[in-house]
Structure formats: C-alpha cells, structure tokens
Amino acid sequence: MGVPGSICLRRKGAFSVPEIDEIDHHVLRLLREDGRRTFSEMAERIGLSVAAVKRRVDRLRELGVITGFSVQIDYAKLGWGIEAFTELRYPGTTPVSEIIRTAADVAEVQAVFTIAGDPDALIHVRVRDLGHLQKVIDRLRRAGDVTGTKTLLVLGSWTRDAPVP
Amino acid sequence: MGVPGSICLRRKGAFSVPEIDEIDHHVLRLLREDGRRTFSEMAERIGLSVAAVKRRVDRLRELGVITGFSVQIDYAKLGWGIEAFTELRYPGTTPVSEIIRTAADVAEVQAVFTIAGDPDALIHVRVRDLGHLQKVIDRLRRAGDVTGTKTLLVLGSWTRDAPVP
DNA sequence: GGTGAAATCCTCGAGTG
DNA sequence: CACTCGAGGATTTCACC
Numbered sequence: 001m002g003v004p005g006s007i008c009l010r011r012k013g014a015f016s017v018p019e020i021d022e023i024d025h026h027v028l029r030l031l032r033e034d035g036r037r038t039f040s041e042m043a044e045r046i047g048l049s050v051a052a053v054k055r056r057v058d059r060l061r062e063l064g065v066i067t068g069f070s071v072q073i074d075y076a077k078l079g080w081g082i083e084a085f086t087e088l089r090y091p092g093t094t095p096v097s098e099i100i101r102t103a104a105d106v107a108e109v110q111a112v113f114t115i116a117g118d119p120d121a122l123i124h125v126r127v128r129d130l131g132h133l134q135k136v137i138d139r140l141r142r143a144g145d146v147t148g149t150k151t152l153l154v155l156g157s158w159t160r161d162a163p164v165p
Numbered sequence: 166m167g168v169p170g171s172i173c174l175r176r177k178g179a180f181s182v183p184e185i186d187e188i189d190h191h192v193l194r195l196l197r198e199d200g201r202r203t204f205s206e207m208a209e210r211i212g213l214s215v216a217a218v219k220r221r222v223d224r225l226r227e228l229g230v231i232t233g234f235s236v237q238i239d240y241a242k243l244g245w246g247i248e249a250f251t252e253l254r255y256p257g258t259t260p261v262s263e264i265i266r267t268a269a270d271v272a273e274v275q276a277v278f279t280i281a282g283d284p285d286a287l288i289h290v291r292v293r294d295l296g297h298l299q300k301v302i303d304r305l306r307r308a309g310d311v312t313g314t315k316t317l318l319v320l321g322s323w324t325r326d327a328p329v330p
Numbered sequence: 331g332g333t334g335a336a337a338t339c340c341t342c343g344a345g346t347g
Numbered sequence: 348c349a350c351t352c353g354a355g356g357a358t359t360t361c362a363c364c
Contacts, residue, residue, distance in 0.1 A: 213350080213351095214350070214351050214352075215351095216350080216351070216352085217349075217350055217351075220349080220350090
C-alpha cells in the first residue's frame with residue numbers, strides 16, 4: 001500500500017454565494033463536527049423536518065459549497081508518522097500548472113499551495129520516517145526545474161474542529 | 166457568523182498499529198473518497214458482509230486510526246476566499262503549548278503546525294479579504310511574544326483525494 | 331417547508347469455521 | 348476471533364400537500 005487517493009484540482013477565487021442562510025451554516029457546522037451525522041439527528045437539533053435538512057444538504061452540494069465528505073485519519077497510527085512542509089522555488093518562467101503537476105506526481109505529497117511571492121509553492125508531505133522524507137525531497141527537487149527548497153519538519157499540530165478522541 | 170468549530174489537540178508520535186490489514190486499508194480508501202459511503206456499498210465493493218465492514222470501521226475508530234468524519238467545504242463560496250500560511254518566530258523561551266494556545270485563540274486560524282528549526286510555527290489561516298488578513302496577522306503578532314512573521318498568500322491549491330466536483 | 335410510505339440501511343444477537 | 352445470516356428498528360428518499 002501507499003498513500004492512496006485520486007487526484008483533483010480545486011479552483012480558487014469562486015464567487016461567494018449570497019443565498020446561504022443561518023440554517024445552512026448550522027447544517028455545515030453540524031457536518032463539520034461529524035460528517036456522518038444522520039439527517040434525523042440534524043433535523044432534531046435544527047428544528048426542521050428530516051426532508052428539509054436533506055434538501056439543504058443536497059442544495060449545498062449542487063451549489064458546490066459542500067464538495068464532499070471524508071474520513072479523518074491518524075496517519076501516525078498507520079506508520080506515516082512524519083509530516084513536513086517544503087517550500088519550493090522555481091525559475092520565473094515555470095508555469096503554475098507545471099508546479100502543481102510535478103509536485104502532485106509524488107505520491108507522498110498531500111497538498112500543493114501555490115504562493116504569491118517567495119517561495120513559489122508550499123508542499124505538504126507525509127512520510128514514514130526521515131529517510132523517506134529525504135527521498136521525497138530529492139524527488140521533488142529533480143521533478144520540475146526546482147531552484148531551491150526549504151523543508152519545515154512538523155513537530156506537532158493542532159487543527160480546528162478535529163473531533164475529540 | 167464566523168469560522169465555527171470546536172477545538173482539540175492532536176497528538177503526534179503515536180506508535181503504529183501493526184494489526185491493520187489490506188481490507189482495513191481498502192475500507193479507509195473508500196471512506197477517504199466518500200466519508201458518507203454506506204456500509205452496504207462498501208461491503209459490496211470489498212466482497213464482505215455489511216456487518217463485517219461495520220465491525221472493521223468500529224474497530225478502526227476504537228484503535229484511533231479513524232478519528233472522525235467531516236464535510237469538505239469550498240470556503241470561497243462562503244465568502245472566505247483568501248487563504249494564507251504565516252510563519253511565526255518566537256523567543257527561545259516560549260513553550261510550544263503557548264504558541265499553539267495563542268494562535269488557536271484567533272478564530273481565523275485553521276491549523277497550527279509547530280516546527281523544528283526556523284520558523285517556530287506555521288499557521289494556516291482563512292479570511293474574507295486582504296484587509297481581514299492584515300487584521301489577523303496583527304492579532305497574531307500581538308498575541309504571544311512573537312518576534313517575527315512572514316506570510317505566504319495562497320494563490321491556488323491542490324489536494325490529493327478531494328472529490329471531483 | 332411538512333407528511334407519509336416504500337425502499338434501503340443499520341444494528342446486534344446467534345450460529346459457523 | 349472474524350465471518351455470515353437474519354430480523355427488527357432506524358434512516359433515507361421521494362412524491363405530494
């Protein structure tokens with residue numbers, strides 16, 4: 001096994017949707033806390049019928065506000081205990097699309113952020129150990145025409161909204 | 166409304182769990198693709214009974230491999246179109262716990278990563294606009310005894326495993 | 331947005347190798 | 348110990364008000 005997962009681009013700069021009301025935000029908050037909440041439980045908390053809540057969720061999906069659901073995993077428990085951010089610098093001629101493509105080709109890369117200014121990209125990677133991290137960084141350096149890297153090794157992390165274990 | 170969400174610490178360096186087999190990884194892969202998949206659908210894909218898949222998921226939760234489920238949201242559509250990473254530097258005397266606490270106090274902070282070396286922390290923030298970003302950075306600077314910041318403005322992002330819209 | 335009924339799904343105990 | 352089966356209850360889904 002490896003780092004599984006299909007691949008997709010997320011577009012930025014979409015226009016904000018005005019027709020999102022307080023109830024929609026309530027639905028989103030409940031689903032952020034637990035993405036597998038039943039419609040019936042949410043309906044009870046919100047004070048709406050089950051069908052109404054389902055329609056809200058369906059609509060939020062159609063609007064593209066909800067892009068999907070996923071499971072939260074403790075990767076350390078799976079043996080992927082090391083997390084790092086690598087800053088990448090490229091020649092001024094490198095198009096953003098190539099930056100993303102070459103980085104996404106590396107299986108251990110979890111996310112790619114293209115940046116205004118210096119560095120040109122910030123890459124979130126997850127690896128088994130430090131030797132593995134070295135290999136990944138080497139692969140990133142060789143992939144595109146990278147002119148420089150700086151890697152920030154994550155010691156600990158905190159995330160808003162992660163459920164209490 | 167603001168950036169909703171409860172708060173919790175994620176511990177790192179947990180020992181890897183050996184008794185995770187291929188079927189468990191298959192379950193995790195299916196749930197990463199769609200966290201609301203039904204047990205029946207997963208059972209069919211894996212070639213197991215519904216009850217067996219449920220017990221796998223229950224066990225993965227008990228082991229702490231699965232820490233929860235959540236919804237994926239396009240925040241730009243909610244009017245939170247700007248994303249940035251801010252590197253924070255602290256005096257050598259500042260304990261990690263205080264770094265996390267002061268950053269997490271700022272509602273716009275989505276995640277805090279403490280770092281080995283320089284900088285001392287990397288903060289992921291999400292804001293409505295650039296003026297808002299400025300305010301958040303100012304608040305971060307004043308919060309702890311921050312000695313320096315550098316903010317990386319995100320132009321675009323790619324995430325492994327985000328579902329295709 | 332609500333209601334109700336049919337289809338589907340979840341849950342858990344019992345039985346099997 | 349992990350799996351399958353099956354029944355009862357809960358949930359989802361959809362047409363209609």
